[in-house]
Amino acid sequence: MPVRLEASASGFDQAFATLLASKRESAQDVNDTVAAILADVRARGDAAVIEYTARFDRLTLTPETLRIETSVVDRAVETVDPELRDALAVAADRIASFHGRQVPQGFSYTDQAGVRLGQRWTPVSAAGLYVPGGTAAYPSSVLMNAVPAKVAGVERLVMVVPAPGGVLNPLVLVAARMAGVDEIYQIGGAQAVAALAYGTPTIRPVDKIVGPGNAYVAAAKRQVFGTVGIDMIAGPSEILVVADGANDPDWIAIDLLSQAEHDTAAQSILITDDRAFADAVEEAVETHLRTLSRVEIAAASWRDHGAVIVVDDLLAQAPALIDKVAPEHLELAVTDPDTLAERVHHAGAIFLGRHTPEAIGDYVAGPNHVLPTSRTARFSSGLGVLDFMKRTTLVGCSAGALGTLAPAAVRLARAEGLEAHGLSVASRLNMPRE
Amino acid sequence: MPVRLEASASGFDQAFATLLASKRESAQDVNDTVAAILADVRARGDAAVIEYTARFDRLTLTPETLRIETSVVDRAVETVDPELRDALAVAADRIASFHGRQVPQGFSYTDQAGVRLGQRWTPVSAAGLYVPGGTAAYPSSVLMNAVPAKVAGVERLVMVVPAPGGVLNPLVLVAARMAGVDEIYQIGGAQAVAALAYGTPTIRPVDKIVGPGNAYVAAAKRQVFGTVGIDMIAGPSEILVVADGANDPDWIAIDLLSQAEHDTAAQSILITDDRAFADAVEEAVETHLRTLSRVEIAAASWRDHGAVIVVDDLLAQAPALIDKVAPEHLELAVTDPDTLAERVHHAGAIFLGRHTPEAIGDYVAGPNHVLPTSRTARFSSGLGVLDFMKRTTLVGCSAGALGTLAPAAVRLARAEGLEAHGLSVASRLNMPRE
Known part of the structure; x- marks a missing residue:
């Protein structure tokens, strides 16, 4: 059962603080292993990358076959279900359109002292995109990471994706083609991060590495930070839904589960001002859990990390709670979501109104779905065009x-x-x- | 003697690559020590901070004296040389004015599908500023770190500065007051970073930590990254001066030395198209080194890391070399600096023309002097207002x-x-x- 908290009950502040402080990730210490792999790739280049790929991905490569040939991508594009290809194209177009609005403007002026001053934005020259293999190989993530880089003007966009046993998700290749990825290498893990950061005779180094990955990839990104730039280190995903009693409990239940199905460490929180509605949502969750395909994951997440918080007044009380959670995703299923949204300071992405489920933002809304997790929205932002650009100031x-x-x-x-x-x-x- | 490279000589590419790859920092592995301090402060709060301060700074504090009283800052403001105070005020005003132009605009629109889309910028709620004690306690750095935070709208700006043996630089306190710092604690090292990141009974935690520090502070910032945001991990400073033969060699020599006097690991590079001018600059450097107060530092930096590169054509050849260095500071002492600047992609800050020495940017020009070092201008930017803000996207x-x-x-x-x-x-x- 998820935690149920009543804001008016005594001990609420302590219980809410405990919820915030709860660890959802088991920290796996892989730093030494990763450091050894990085050093080895740095010293021996392709040969090391090839050896680790044989060992970890059961895939035998040569310097010539590290890179996925254009013809392989061509074939994926030709053989993919045309409806799926069109759906990806809709997503790519909408992502490009939204991110186009993020392109920053420089400025220049001469002040009263006669000093010329200015600021200029330029893109990173080369970026690397890590794409996980296996079940976490999401074509939508390829678009969300690659499109902003291309909108920013990155000239050379390199993708690495492991192909365990030689198996690749063709949709990932299709998404890469659509997003304008320039080079694809069928490698993964810390060895792929090392190749991108330091370069090998076959793979030229990049300046910035983005994209999700397992504990080894995350540790590798942390360790190469400084040699290259990195995006955030993503933790388990979370959603906070604020819903009044006028909602269909079934809709809200499935929204909570759409987060829970990602990962047993995901967290779904409901804040409502209606106790009966809270009960109805919990019941609807249980009903859905009977039929959902990813039931083990979703049920564990909801049981271990789910929370339902009942307050007296959403507009008066929810914003302060939201700011403390600083949720990755914030859904405002109320009649006037804009007024509530204006009072919120810390959230990765806000979904306004009863007809805006968070999942629409995962695919086609346009804003990025790579968002700050684990309360990091207090100080960081979702992925965007600015992550692939940098400023130069000028004085004359x-x-x-x-x-x-x-x-x-x-x-x-x-x-x-x-x-x-x-x-x-x-x-x-x-x-x-x- | 600095390295002298001729772009037209055979082997130049290799020699230039060696220059780029040269390590200027001795990596000091303090990770375990720092991890223990962080864990201790997290567990024991004020008591641990007080113990480490007694041990490392020879200063006995209590929870009540951790914070520097307002009256101490008042006194510093009253007793400081008025001309210096005015100079700091000029700097603060000019920094605030430039950074005011960096405040980003959000946007919102409804697209053709009827989807409401938007992006909003909000400030970090609380930021911590680390200020080194001792010789590296620069009031200008206080302004450069604190003013952008306040321009961004950070409500609570907390400064930590160690006071070894109880000694504090009053100018640092004056700068803090001018910049609007809200709380000052007389602590430093990894224990201060831990207090800012995790909080103690006396010091509430912040969301972002910025500011320079020694190897312990840098390691602590790396380790708390994720719990809080951090700015860059700064390496040793560098300047690249592009100068034609029409310059006064004395001006250029002193510019190279203004970087070299920072740190024996600092790097000063001259690119010129005039061999005789290069000789004259090297001679002028030697002359200045005879009288300069920080001669040991400057001489070691110039001898070990300095470089003079002679090319045939500045406009044709310098931009590619500059982009490979991606210098923190780029000085363009040529007749038409703007044309050259337009061809450069990677630099932290550019100083245009013969009358714009880099040092003017360290103090009063207006742009930030906290800039990406060690080739990181390829993917990162100087400190600015955006470092204290984050984006939230909206969909309806x-x-x-x-x-x-x-x-x-x-x-x-x-x-x-x-x-x-x-x-x-x-x-x-x-x-x-x-």
Whole structure:
């Protein structure tokens, strides 16, 4: 049974804090193993990558077959169910359209001191996209990671995807083609991350690595951070649904389960102001769990991490609770979701109103489904175009402008004991040395 | 002697690659020590922080004296040299003005399918700023880290600064006051990072930690990443100066030394198209080194990591070399710096023209001086307002809009084997279950 909390009950604050602090992931310490793999790939290149792939993926490769040939992707595109291909195309178009709005503008201006100032955005030159193999090989994730990179202007987008036993999900290849991926290598694990970060004779290095993966991939990304950029380290997924009593309990139940079916460590939380509705949702969850195909996963998640919180007044009480959870996904199934949304500060993505199930955002709404988990929406954002770009600032002084700024700069440089800093300004203006 | 490379010489590519790959930092493995301190502070709170402060900073504190009293800051403000205070105020104003231009705009629109879409920016609620003690306690860094946080709208900005033996730089306190820092604690090291990340009875936790520090602080920031956000892990600083023969060699020499005086691991590189000018700069460097107060540091940096690269054509050849270095600071001391700047993709900050020494950007130009080092400008940016903000995306569907999106969404959910995802869309539209 999920936890049931009443906001008006004594001890609620403590119980809610316990819910927030509950660990949903078993931390697997693979750092040393990963460090050894990274060092080996760095030292021996392709040969190491090939050996680890043989060992972990039971797949024998050569430097020539590391890369998936264009013809293999062509064949996947030709043989995929046309309806599915069209559905992927709808998703790709809508994702590209939304992310197009994220492309940032630089600026430049001359201030009153005559100093030219500016900021410029440029794309990362080469990005690597890690795509898990096996059951977690989601074509939608390929689109969500690859499309923003291409919208940002990344010239070279490299995908790695393990093919255990030689098996690849053709939909993943189709999605990669649609998103404009330039190179695909059939490798995975820490060895693939190492190849992307350090390069090998066959695989040129990239500047940034994104995409989800298991504990080894996550540890590898953490370790190569600094050599390359990385996106977030994703934890188990979560949803917080705020629903009043006017909702169909069946809809809300299935929304909670759509999160729970991802992973036994996923978390689904309902906040409502209607106790009878809360009961009805819990009943509907149980009913659905009887027929759902991923019942073991969904039932375990709901039982171990699910929570139902009853408050007196949604508008008055929910926002503070939401901000403490800082949920990855926030569904506002109320009559006036906008007013509620305005009071929320911390959430990865917000789904407004009774007809906006979170799952629509996983596929075709347009915004990214790679979102900050485990309360990290307090300080981080979903994946987007900005993750594949960076800023350069610009300053230009005439002799006159430098003269205006110089006294303050030289004074501060001297106060900090950085003589050459001060001199580099002063010498251009024939200012006295001390 | 710095390395001298000629772009037209055979073997240049290899020599340049060696220069890029040269390690300037000795990696100090303090991970285990830091992990123990973090765990201890997490478990024992103030008591642990106080013990480590006594041990490492020779300073005896109590929970009541962890925080620096307002009156201490008042006194620093009153007793500081008024000219220095004014110089800090000039810097603070100019930094605030530039960073004000970085405040991002959200957007919202309704697309052709009738889907409401949007993106909203909100500030991090609480941020922590690490300020090193001792010789590296730079008031300018306080401004550069704190002002963007306040411009972003961070409500609670907490500063930690170690006071070894009880000694604090009053200018650091003055800068903190000017920048709007809300709380100051006289602690440092990994224990201060732990207090900020996990909180103690006296110090409430923050959501993001920024600021430079030694190897212990850097390791602590890496380890708490995920619990809180962090800024970059800064490496040793560098400058790349592109200068034609029309420059005063003395100006360029002092610019190279202004970087070298920071740290023996700092790197200064000159690219010029004039061999005689290169010789003149090297001579001028030697002359300055005779009188410079930080001669040991600057001389070691220039000798061990300095480089002079002579090319035939600056506009044709320098941009590709610059992009490979991806310098933290790029100074373009040429007649037409803008044309050259347009061809550069990767640099933290660009200084345009002969009258824009890099040092002016360290203090009063306005853009941030916290910039990506060690080639990380390939994928990351200087500190700015965006580092203290995050995005939330919004989606709102009417029943009709959901109906338009549903077929593609349900098809993809089923293809990915996520039944509840499909059902959460389909059930709202009375779509057939399979």
